[in-house]
């Protein structure tokens with residue numbers, strides 16, 4: 001979170017997981033659009049590509065890797081990144097309209113919304129069948145849920161970027177892509193932390 005004047009710092013593990021997760025989601029959003037545009041197109045189409053099975057395979061591959069990365073990112077967010085998500089007093093703070101804390105609260109709610117939107121896309125993706133579209137089966141409930149999840153995640157990411165820009169500006173956005181890390185945040189420390197967690201696991 002951005003603090004007055006000091007440069008925002010994001011834990012290295014967050015930057016890594018968030019970055020890989022975001023790349024895979026962008027890949028799934030783009031290839032998912034191509035799949036819809038070529039095989040379906042009932043709600044409007046750009047006809048950018050021909051219906052072809054390898055498009056579905058490429059999308060499925062993004063989805064396949066995203067599934068695992070998303071689970072790890074999700075666990076990180078609800079455990080170590082908890083303070084960037086919705087808080088128990090968020091509703092109360094939403095009454096302080098226009099104050100800085102109001103924007104931070106909205107930012108955390110939007111972060112949580114983005115996480116939930118991604119979960120909807122990933123879970124509904126798992127219920128897709130790669131043969132539905134080639135067989136012309138366009139009316140499966142899970143397919144509609146998956147299509148809706150495309151719109152939801154695109155809107156959520158747009159809000160997420162706007163809110164990040166609003167509360168922390170460019171320094172906050174760039175902090176998510178910074179290559180430097182503090183010594184205490186070094187990957188060598190992760191093994192120690194995992195080791196001590198394994199000796200005394202806490203949920």
Ligand code: HEM
Pocket residue numbers: 025028029031032033035036056057059060061062063064066067118121122123124125126127128129130133146147149150153
């Ligand atoms: C209009 C948009 C979309 C369409 C038409 C679409 C279509 C499909 C189809 C046909 C499959 C089955 C592919 C296969 O099993 O090989 C699939 C799987 C999947 N999709 Fe999408 N998708 C869309 C958007 C998205 C988005 C936005 C995400 C995530 C952010 C996503 C994540 C997944 C996942 C996780 C799978 C499961 C892959 C697996 O493990 O087998 N999809 N999608």
Ligand code: HEM
Pocket residue numbers: 001002014018021022025026076077078080081082083084085111112114115118157160161164172173176
């Ligand atoms: C290039 C695109 C993106 C940028 C620039 C970006 C930027 C950021 C920034 C700056 C933060 C830190 C907020 C803070 O410290 O207050 C953040 C956190 C977060 N972002 Fe993104 N984000 C992007 C894409 C995504 C995507 C695709 C997702 C999908 C799930 C996502 C989910 C999250 C979540 C859940 C958090 C909170 C993490 C935590 O709980 O520790 N972001 N993002």
